[in-house]
Amino acid sequence: MSSEAQALLRLSGVRKHFGGLVVLNDVGFSVAPGEIVGLVGPNGSGKTTAINVISGLFRADAGLVSFAGQDINRLPMFRRAQLGINRSFQVPKVFRDMTVRENIEVAAHCGSKRNTDVDAILDDLDLAALAEKPAGSLTVNQQKLLDLGRALATGPKLLLVDEIGAGLNPAELNGIAALLQNLAARGIALIVVEHLLDFLNRITARVIVLGAGRMLFEGSLDAASRDPEVVAAFFGS
């Protein structure tokens, strides 16, 4: 796995609870630049909460969340975005009354210190033809891409992708797989939450399996499918 020294993101002993419900319990892992890590687990296992804790929507109750050597657990979302952490949302959250181009532009202006090439992002995502359309008029799948584009416009070093594959056809899935691999090749670290294990197997070398907020397994997806604890979490013992 990735050595601690070169880790971009490091979580250790992360805990998050809502009232009496412990959603993340002693979660710890790290991600290196250019690596694609899969995050899997049954519904309610804490995958999206993990993403929320990393991206700043929630703050961990205990434990360490560090990015590029800096403790970020108390930083608000926009600061994390400016540092280079970004995400897409399970249900795409685009700026519906703004055009596709404006959606990307706003993130390019506020989230990144470099000059971002808005047209290149639109091309990468196949949205160039829709650039002047209001984002609300796009299909859900197109909005998912735009959500990703908004994240990319901030020039992220770490990208959290929350269930982008759901509802895509095989051709679209191939496109997304190629896109994510391409991003990783540029040195961006990715954490991909996904139920489509086939898709995940294709793009990741390492997956983390969560069950009821605990880390059950870390390693290759193949090995995970033979791990009794993982099998029990998914299918019951």
Add this chain to the structure above:
Amino acid sequence: MPDDSLLHKLRPGALVLALLAAGFLLLPHMYGNQSLLFTLMTFIVLTQGLNLLYGFTGYLPFGYVGFFGCGAYATSLLVLHAHLPVLACVAGGGLAAVLMALVLGPLLRLSGAYFSIASLAASQILYFVVSNTNLADITGGPYGLKIERVFAPDASYLAMLAVLLLTSGLAAYFRSSRFGMELRAMKQDPTSAAMAGIDVVRERLIVWLVSALVAGLAGGVYAWNLSVFYPDAVFTLQISVFAIVFALFGGVGTVIGPIVGAAVLYTLYSAIGISSPQYFQLIYGALIVLLVLFLPGGILSLFTRRGIRVF
């Protein structure tokens, strides 16, 4: 090229400001009742100031009148006790409203109806404190304040015009700047906006303070123009309600919507609202129902629906 696009961006705003200035400088020569024109300007300022907050961030302050009253009282107290030039006192009134908004800043943690009601409560607290008999030595309590020695209808008319131009200039800036684009993003999805790198809390607070500032300045000039007023005159909830309905009628989130809305409805109010209030109430009520049912975007949405861009 950048100069060109800048000019292109500034043109609609400059046009609106020029029309307003020309209109309100010429109207007193054609229409005798300058006091009515003054009140009309006051309501355009308040409507536009409310639009700055509601139209661009989605926060609807039912207690908006609190800032107006705050500005009126601070200005009058400065006139009475500080012996500064009256314009400096008006500026102090604006500043007092900004300070009040800063104190009330945590209200922005609420959203939707909760925010509206909390801001209404805050303005009522202000009203009851100011009009309290025990404070009669300072605020005049229920008897109000008198600053008749600075009474100057013409100068205060021009001062209100200046506040009107400032407010409309701010709305034009919000409408066409990058800052305004960030506000639009925040209004549609604050979480996504934060992930786009926008400091949502800070920008919302800035707009809140700016909208309080213009209400405070308007309150200050209004007090100067009246020069004798009771607490009811500057804290009545009717002022908030008028500003809200005028803004919704014209169309929020635009520059000219609130101006048109306030101009049309205030004219209607001054034509029949006082002589036959029952018909005014009837028309007013019917208008609100019709607006909510058919034109939730205000009368300007008649144009935007047909693809005509409205500034």
